[in-house]
Amino acid sequence: MTPAEDDRPAPEAFLQAARAESEPPQKRGKLKIFLGAAPGVGKTYAMLEEAHLRRRAGVDVVAALVETHGRMETAAQLVGLALLPRRRVPYRGQVLTELDIDALIERRPQLALIDELAHSNPPGSRHPKRWQDVMEVLDSGIDVLTTLNIQHIESLNDAVTRISGARVQETVPDAVVAEADAIELIDLPPDELIDRLKEGKIYRPAQAGQALENFFTRDKLTALREMALRTTAGQVDAEILSLMQAKATRGPLPSGERLMVCINEAPVAKTLVRSGKRMAERAKIPWLAVTVVTPTHEALGAEAQQQMQDAMRLAETLGAETVTLRAESDVAGELLRFARSRNVSRLLIGRPRWQKTPWRRLTAFTREAVSDRLLDGATDFEVTVVTPNVRNERRKAVARPRIDTQARGYVAAVVVTAIATLLGLPVESIDLLPSSALTVFYLLGVMLVGAHYGLGPSLFASLLAFLCYNFFFIDPILTLTVAKPSEVVALSVFLLGALFTGNLASRLKAQIESMRATQTRIETLYTFARKIASATKFDDVLWAAAAHGAKALNARTLILTPDAAGALQQVQGHPSIEEHLDARAAGAAQWAFEKAEAAGTGTGTLPGSDWLFAPLATAGKPFGVFGVAFADPQRAADPETRRLLLAVEDQVAVAIERNRLAEELSNARVAAESDQLRAALLNSVSHDLRTPLVTVIGAMSSLADPDTDLPRDDRQELVETALDEARRLDRYVQNLLDMTRLGHGALKPKRGAVDIREIIGRVRSDLARTLMRHSLHVEVPRDLPMLQVDPVLIGQALINLLENAAKYAPAGTAITVRAGLDGKGNAEIRVIDEGPGIPVADREKVFDLFHRAARGDGAPAGTGMGLAIVRGLVAAHGGKVRADAGPGGQGAALVMTLPLAPPEDTDEESEQ
Amino acid sequence: MTPNAASARILLIEDEAPIRRFLKIALGSAGHETLEAGSGREGLERAVIGNPDLIILDLGLPDMDGKAVVREIRSWSSLPILVLSVRDGEAEKIAALDAGADDYVTKPFATGELLARLRVLLRKRGDSEAQPSTVQVGPLSVDLARRLVTVGDQEIKLTRKEFDILALLARHGGRLVSHRQILTEVWGPAHVDDLHYLRIAIGHIRNKLDDDPASPRFIVTEPGVGYRLLS
Secondary structure, three states, rough: OHHHHOOOOOOOOOHHHHHHHHHOOOOOEEEEEEEEEEOOHHHHHHHHHHHHHHOOOOEEOOOOOOOOOOOOHHHHHHHHOEEEEEEEEEEOOOOEEOOOOHHHHHOOOEEEOOOOOEEOOOOOOOOEEHHHHHHHHOOOOOOOEEEEEEEHHHHHHHHHHHOOOOOOOEEEHHHHHHHOOEEEEOOOHHHHHHHHHHHHOOHHHHHHHHHHHHOHHHHHHHHHHHHHHHHHHHHHHHHHHHHHHHHHOOOOOOOOOOOEEEEEEOHHHHHHHHHHHHHHHHHHHOEEEEEEOOOOHHHHOOOHHHHHHHHHHHHHHHHEEEEEEEEEOOOOHHHHHHHHHHOOOOEEEEEEOOOOOOOHHHHHHHHHHHHHHHHHHOOEEEEEEEOOOOOHOOOOOOOOOOOHHHHHHHHHHHHHHHHHHHHHHHHHHOOOOOOOHHHHHHHHHHHHHHHHHHHHHHHHHHHHHHHHHHHHHHOOOOOOOOOEEEEEEEHHHHHHHHHHHHHHHHHHHHHHHHHHHHHHHHHHHHHHHHHHHOOOHHHHHHHHHHHHHHHHHHHEEEEEEEEEOEEEEEEEEEOOOOOOHHHHHHHHHHHHHOOOOOOOOOOOOOOOOEEEEEEEEOOOOOOOOEEEOOHHHHHHHHHHHHHHHHHHHHHHHHHHHHHHHHHHHHHHHHHHEEEEEEEEHHHHHHHHOOOOOOOOOOHHHHHHHHOOOOOOHHHHHHHHHHHHHHHHHHHHHHHHHHHHHHHHOOOOOOEEEOHHHHHHHHHHHOOOOOHHHHEEEEEEOOOOOEEEEEEEHHHHHHHHHHHHHHHHHHOOEEEEEEEEOOOOOOOEEEEEEOOOOOOOHHHHHHOOOOOOOOOOOOOOOOOHHHHHHHHHHHHHHHOOOEEOOHHOOOOOOEEEEEEEEOOOOOHHHHHH | OOOOOOOEEEEOOOOHHHHHHHHHHHHHHHHHHHHEEOHHHHHHHHHHHHOOOEEEEOOOOOOOOOHHHHHHOOOOOOOOOOEEOOOHHHHHHHHHHHHHOHHHHHHHHHHHHHHHHHOOOOOOHHHHHOOOOOOEEEOOEOOOOOOEEEEEEEEEEHHHHHHHHHHHHHHHOOOEEEEEHHHHHOOOHOOOOOHHHHHHHHHHHHHHHHOOOOOOOOEEEEOOOEEEEEE
């Protein structure tokens, strides 16, 4: 931390408060959060693991508060850590045990473990929330490791509530997470988590059933997991960005400030977004693009909605966080409320420009009220108003609704008016109704036209009705003149009524149409999203995107991504990749990719192409383009289709991005692990592989020396020692080979039905020498079904298990191989020894590479690969391996669970 | 020339000189004469000119594929071939056996193991002129002519196919017989892939002979490759 950073104003009010209580006399501690998607993924376990690592590195670690929740593996991890006694707090007749913050600060370790950051302290505690305790501990210069579930992050609370259906009361402000020095994501695939739950590893069985139903469903867990992945990825992004900025410029330090761009459907929206981007960049602060949807929103013209969508999308492309709010009427109020909740300090709004048509002027007027009210209410914000430059905001040509529909509307207006007149004439002639009542016929007609054909025809029908009524029914009949003044009034009222009815009906029609379109769009999108969400591999996502995109849009689709040289290549297409993509289409694709905006048919760039290309991007640079060629070329210009296309693209981009993030994350982990492995491997090679060679060379050179005259017995002993060591070397090399092959996934089991006894027989003869000093017992029931395994690979696994047993069990003891069924349709092969056994805490770890239960110089020699290879080999068969205590708690039992072969349906005796 | 198990002329085709050197010593001490070849081509020449009784062939030769060497030799001779292969080379081993090799030894090996295999192969050669009608393995005796199997004094009733398998293994006396070989000879070429027939039949034979596969007295499994009868 640089000194300058300590001087900066505290970004958040609460942080200030927390710090004020104990002015930091020294460097602030570092906070590391272990973040998980759900309870039970192993956060506490990971935290304890790290604690042990640091402790071994000489750091003074104290477990200030660790909740084991009765989980055995976690409790075992606590062994060896200094525990801080908890403070006992009486609360409602119970005694709760809480973090003793004073004792912790007094004890002053270098590193404190404080579990469950989101915990609420009981009333009467110093701070209401545990995260505030943690802040205080950090301020006193103690590093803290803590754990947090994704649903406890404030800003995700709503989303989590939607997913899980239960509101989480205990939340932690985003800033606390954002300020953390490190976040480690503890990730566990939902299926494994559900398995763990079912095995009772998370909750006691009584609670587990309820939890399974309410929370631990695959869908919910997947959604939460994605959220956790995104949060962590976001944090990593932010770290990289701030690192780069720090290197490039010595600008203002990042603070918790935010800029919010308020977007509405006005043409100025895009300008606003660009200005917002520039402002945010200059100030080096994050920014948000926010829009408010009101009930009247869907009634807006397609064009206006398009404007807004475009602007939001642009904002997203430019790196803004985009948020759509909902409000009944108080748009300004909603915007300000949101701004305050997100710690926004600057607002950017547009000043609407007066529109040409009176209708527009009217709607513009209502918007004016919003921006005015924003200005009135935003007293605690720095507000920037942007005035649009009309020329820069020239609207792109959008196809008008089809002319023939319009023409049909006008014809209908004439026909309906004529019918109303024809109906009216006989009614009037027999004096059934007073002639003024006949206006009802006309109004009905106008309404029908309005409801079917929209505003223009309905206005036209109103006028026609007015003229006909005047002409046929108002004295003097068959003229357009009016005799009585009272009838002038009646006629005027009629005209107004007709106009109003027509307008109302046309509005209704517009709303219904828009609703219908929305519904279709949502349905299509929903189907699409569901299909694409089920794709897990990158190629699957691309394929699903191309195929389902084509279906949703009724078009041919293409996905292009840059190759290693940066040139766009077609990677997926539906129905197929295009053999000959013409130069215009290729150009449009290139443009879409480079400029991050749509190009091709229906756009302002290269509209002559058959294809419409849009960039695939979530935040930042596009990573590809999505192209469509509509079956009906007219559709490219239809805003509704465009909107659908944008939404589909968004889904594709998000799916691809999600996939990539997950992959990057696992790659990063693999990279870290392989670094560790490389170091351990080097150590193993240099030490464990060289030791046998020392003996071999030593023994052989003394035999080769012509001057030494060794007695016969000594010669024999030298030779045997050298031979034994050479054999050991051979096994190491074999292990290294197996490990490499497992690592490369080059190991493909050739599975078939195999009798385990055959494998045991073979292994026994191979290991005759190794097992010389132990007695081997084989207990296999005669009726044990065949295993569905590769005999060679499982033989190797068994060899490793037996060698391991022979290595640790004292000479003269028995080693037992016992096979049986596990009751779940699998076979269990146990290798039981009478050695020292494996401590509970190490039972998982013995299968890790280069882990050895007993370390130090006294440890039996070995590469530390044997059991890791067993795990790899067994896993390649879809089986599992675990370490248990031997029978009666004595010795160790290593248990392989392996699949059984399907029962033979053909017996050769009956067939032949 | 009537070679016998005690002394034979053995052609060693192996590109690694140190391995050739120690094998020559080991074979020499067992009373065999050794011809050496450092490459496949040289090996084929020596095989024609040197008139060996048996060939030890390394599968990993620099100039040509070991399997090709086996095929070329088999095109004019049936003399026994023992291949040396690395561990995990199951596919290699099977391919070499299918090409006509008689048995294999996995590197690294103890010379005792190699010499035992050589004895079996050389004996077979001697036997090929006068196939004995009864094969004896410990208490097990297989009378090939009368199709009679006994363990001790007890006669064992085998089905026709079971007997055919056991007889095939017995005729190869201690030599490896690959899955393919058994399936082809007992069930016919159409059934080379029906491994489960063989597995079930072997299971039955073992049950009837009271032979525990976990510590076999008679039939040994070479996982993924084949079976051999102990000798």
